[in-house]
Amino acid sequence: MSQPVIKAESLWKEYAVGALQSQHHTFYEKLTYALKSPFSRIRNLQTHNNITEKFWALQDVNFEVQPGEVVGILGRNGAGKSTLLKILSRITAPTRGRIVVRGRLTSLLEVGTGFHPELSGRENIFLNATILGMTKREIERKFDEIVAFSGVEKFIDTPVKRYSSGMYVRLAFSVAAHVDADILLVDEVLAVGDAEFQKRCLGVMGDVARGGRTVLFVSHNLTALRNLCHSGLLLENGRPTAMGDINGVLNSYSASRASGNDMIAELNNINYDDPASILRVQIEPQTKNDTNQLSVNTPFLIRCTIEVRIPEADIGVFLHCHDENQARLFSSGSFFNPQLNGIKLGVGRHEFECEIPGNLLNEGEYTLDVLLVRDRHIRLAQELSLLSFRIHDEPMDIEGWNWPIIGVIRPKLNWSHSVSEECIKDNMATISSSGIK
Amino acid sequence: MNSEVEEKFFGHNQETIIQPTRGWRFLNWRELWAYRELLWVLTARDVKVRYKQTVLGAGWAILRPFITMLIFSVVFGKLANMPSDGFPYPVFVYAALLPWTFFTAAISTSGGSLIGSSQLVSKVYFPRLIIPLSSVGAGLIDLLISTVILLCMMLYYDVGWTTSLFAAPLLLLFVIFAALGVGTLLSALTVKYRDFTHITPFLVQIWLYVTPVIFPVTLVPEQWQWVLYLNPMTGLVEGFRSAFLGKPFDILGLGISFSIALAIFFIGVAYFEKVERRFADII
Missing domain, CATH: 3.40.50.300 (P-loop containing nucleotide triphosphate hydrolases)
Incomplete structure (x- = not known):
């Protein structure tokens, strides 16, 4: 060798x-x-x-x-x-x-x-x-x-x-x-x-x-x-x-x-000379029961604690969410909310919360990048794959359906049904035309 | 020897051992030599960037010492009637401003050079000494340009042009040693203690008053002149005047200043090398 x-x-x-x-x-x-x-x-x-x-x-x-x-x-x-x-x-x-x-x-x-x-x-x-x-x-x-x-x-x-x-x-x-x-x-x-x-x-x-x-x-x-x-x-x-x-x-x-203890990230190598830094990011399931698990229909919060060291700064949090194959599922910034756009943060600690609705992501493993952005375009901090979380399947109680639901996202979509008028008319027409013969 | 050194540092069969280093060690000359191309490229970058997007361009290299000379001539030569060893004051002060401007520019730019290149220091390996070295090197171009003005002034005032001119390169070498010593020391200290970004301009200002730039050494009582020569710039500035204006050399003074310039160079570089390996962690 x-x-x-x-x-x-x-x-x-x-x-x-x-x-x-x-x-x-x-x-x-x-x-x-x-x-x-x-x-x-x-x-x-x-x-x-x-x-x-x-x-x-x-x-x-x-x-x-x-x-x-x-x-x-x-x-x-x-x-x-x-x-x-x-x-x-x-x-x-x-x-x-x-x-x-x-x-x-x-x-x-x-x-x-x-x-x-x-x-x-x-x-x-x-x-x-x-x-x-x-x-x-x-x-x-x-x-x-x-x-x-x-x-x-x-x-x-x-x-x-x-x-x-x-x-x-x-x-x-x-x-x-x-x-x-x-x-x-x-x-x-x-x-x-x-x-x-x-x-x-x-x-x-x-x-x-x-x-x-x-x-x-x-x-x-x-x-x-x-x-x-x-x-x-x-x-x-x-x-x-x-x-x-x-x-x-x-x-x-x-x-x-997948052990699940990635739902909280505390950053310890903080540079206190930076204008702002991410201190902690946590995922909090919004469920009534005590389990800390995320299932496909639980909404959850992504809570970011940041520290700002310069006065009157226009700083926002930006998130990237990736799936197992590193495909970007969504990106969102705190300033996408018009009420948070352009707000000036004072020196000190701030919390940003982003709510992810239930019935959005399918079962699987996801990673989250967290970024701090100043004036909507200057990147102050970037933590790649800071958090990872697993979304568990919630089997649907449908008799006769036993298969996984395939798809990148899993929205709850509204289905409705009505009987089409056209269909009735067509049927009538067929009946009447055949009646003439 | 070149190819052998290059093989040692850049070759495909080299063996590098990475391990903790402790204590004092002096410069690895061979490594520095192997990286000379990087030194050249970084120096060229500093020179090119300095006068980018300026209207006058390299004209600033001439204007800065020239305007300083004019101001000094009016304030100290005319108004204060400063003695000038019998030479016209403008040429007397300009001959001293030449090494002085180079020296101060070199120590100020190299002082902040490491912090300015923190991006490089935290991303690639190379002998860190190259960064302050290239800052000092970039100032040499300005010095050469402003020397031409001095030669013209010597023609105009009809002074100098003696064989002493041949001493100029040697004097310049020691000015470079002094500038490198102080520059590397300041740059290394600035990495750890940012206080030095505030101290350096101050230091430059005070240093001007203990260096015979605007006044001649003869202004100081003779038995105390040696104290002045403890400042290496004294001997070097006076040496420049002797070389260009044809004034006799003060050999003892020059000797003291030369030795101190060399000592500062060795101390600066040794300290730099001692703390170099921690730069990436604390910058």
Whole structure:
């Protein structure tokens, strides 16, 4: 057997969570605190270690990747997937353990790293490709290919700030797709662009995978993972809980999600410098009985608790709901309600509730992305697959019907019946005409 | 050697070991050399972007020190009658403004450079030192452009043009060392303590008053002049005047300033390297 290209041995990564910071959320609080005890900040710096809370993002992760293997990394938000990619791409160092990487590794944690809006497409290709570790000679050789793939030939000397977002993403992805690396780390790159472009990106990923290169792929798109990857690595709370054949790992992932404790998500890696963040999202069934289960006819609330740190901000919550195949079922924003459109939020905590009526979704598993949007178009925060929930079947009490109801949605539709007048007339006509004969 | 270094860092047979790093270590020159293309590309980006969508474009590189020189000549040369070692005040002050403007621009831009590139730092690996380096490098173009003005002024006032001019590149090298040292130190400190975004402009302002830009060193009593030379910019600014205006060099002063510039460079880079690996976690 050949040597593994990646060998990770008992990898640990610790992050400090600023517990002290969280006590003073608002500017006003910070100001009064600073005025009351002006030197406490400096004192706190010295006793830094006693106050901050430690948090293990990765705990004892061991794995090997063979040359040419395509590995999918799965896990819920905060399970340590991104931390693992960051360590592999040497952006941050592990706290303990070691990894040996053989060959040239390129990380695509986002597309268009280093793109500068003022520079032309041509200049940005050179900039971005150099950042991704290509030499000038390589870029020159592949330049025409990159431009052709992106389909922006006509605008190659236009500053990218004049590009549409689609063109921008296509150019950026096109550079990434032409990187000559032995090992590629890909993180949710495919979460951008329109459906057609995503399909093309998946196609390229497939080519890359079949071309014998090693790929580590983090995604929430289970279909893509199943189609592209040979093996999988499932992380839960920083620990690897399943490894091996992709189908097995996907099954344990689904099993772990179906346990139902995903109905509440509390976010703990909050950046207090952000203008606003999502603190907690919860799904609350609106039923009279105590079961915490959602069935096809129970209406439920999605309750989002957010914290706003800037005054007078027009901030709304946006939801995306996906089914098991990552098909988008609906999107909705709080500002779709005319009464909530344009309201100014004060500094502090706010709750948004979205009511999902009963008899809308069919039985199955769903995931929810939660976004914070400012002024209806600026994305402040994005939590992909933050929540997942299962809707249980509620068998219908119809004698003689024992089959599942197939369909993406399961609305309760009104049926009625009446006897058609036309039908009576026609019958009469037939009778009378036959009577003449 | 080039291809060997490139193979080590970009080749297909390289072996990278990722593990925790602790304590002090100094710069990995070979790695930095392997990434020189990135340094060049980022420097070119800074230069290109700086004068995009401005009417005067690179004209600003000439105008800024020139206007400063005019103001200083009127305020300090004419109104305050500042002595200038016997040279016309405009050319006297401009020769000093040349390294000074480069130095202050370099430390201010590189100070904020890491925060400005947080997107890069948190998404890809490369020697982080390249970011403040490219900020300093981008200022060199401005320096070269404004040097042409000085040469014209020397013709106009008929001063200088001596063999001392050959010392200019060496002096420039040490100005770069000093700027890199202070710049990397500030950029690393700014990542952890954002206070430095407020401190840096202040620092630049105070530094101007302890550097003989608007006044000559001879204004200070002779037995105290060495104190002034503890500031590396003193020796370098005076050195620039000597090189361009043909004033005799103060070898002792230059020696002190050179050594301190080098020391600052090593301290800055060493501190930067020590905290570098934590940038992505705290930026």
